[in-house]
Amino acid sequence: MAETIASNPFVDVSVFLFFEDISDKQGVEGFTNYIVGQAKSLAKSVPEEEYDTWEDFTNAVVNGESVLSSFENIKQISSNGFVTNVCPFSKAIREYIKRLGNFNPVHMEATDHYNHTIQPSAAHSACMMHQTYRNEVAKRIKIGGKPLQYAQIAAKAYTGKIALPPESWKKVLLEKAGISETQGFMEMRENSCLYVLYIQD
């Protein structure tokens, strides 16, 4: 399963500081561009995957055998709805707060920038990396010859704040996931991330 070898939090925290240093030199836009850019590079480094059927794919994902679940434990909650119970960045975020105190406000500024310029789905700067990684990795997975599609529905920050898409998108995404809004909120009580995975008909 994912995260078999624990990272050293010393390293995790220094990566957050690296991004803060980038924002000192290149502003919030530079921060956002780098975090998105490196997530794309990381996704391009992982091996491609192909599955015959949707069931083969979902089995690989929930068993931690797919590149999509390399860094997180994913659970399937409906035909196309998936959740991540523990955010893979939560340990790094906790360690940052424990060691250094309040998060540098630049992380929220970059998150707002991402939500306004790319898509309104991030609850923390780490979500920008995570969601970009998922999006790019999905392009490398084929099921029955068709590329996997990914869309974020909800993401919960360490403060408890949940990032949700605009009403019009939310309705479509929940329908695509095969869950109601109430079920979605119930899932977000227990999990950190809710998203839809599907293949285009």
Added chain:
Amino acid sequence: MMDIALYSLVDDMVSKAGTEGVVEYWLRVGESYAERMGKEAYVGWPAFNVAMKEGRTSLTIEGEVNVLTDLAITDKDGDVIGYVYALKTCPMAPTMIRFIQKIGPIPDSDEDVADSYNNRIRDSAVSNYCITHQRFREVAANNITVAKQPLECLHLANKGRMGEVKMLQENLARINVDDRHIKSILRSASCVFALIVKGKSAGEEIAE
């Protein structure tokens, strides 16, 4: 996942800011990390060494450290001015293992950045992360006082993933420790450093 991202971030940064730019970023990160940890004061070396053993100092957030109390460093008058410490496991080791397992070989940019640092600043990095790690220790040590005297960190030696060893002879000479002794410590450690009272040495005092 944050740590895994580091390799692609460095790869990306090298293409935009060059290896020298990444070295500068890492040096600043090490400094700001240490500065934000705050100051510490200990009444004497026994209190400080107990804190090191128990992982309570800003220096031990990097991982478990062996406190080599048998390697007390003394000045010309025989007064203890510091000790040698060994970090058991490099903080990047779990990340390297997981990156190789999940993604593939470590990108060449890791070594390119380390080489840039080794050639231009100091020949002591076995991976790009050593740059920020060693800088962190040096700045963090300056924020610690033992018996009201600020400390100085002397990096002595470290060992890379493939067994390559970097050793700083000028620092070994300053504390008068034989390099064969340090090599024997590296058999069961990834990094060896000394913490001494700032400006002192095993021989004459260093002028400020």
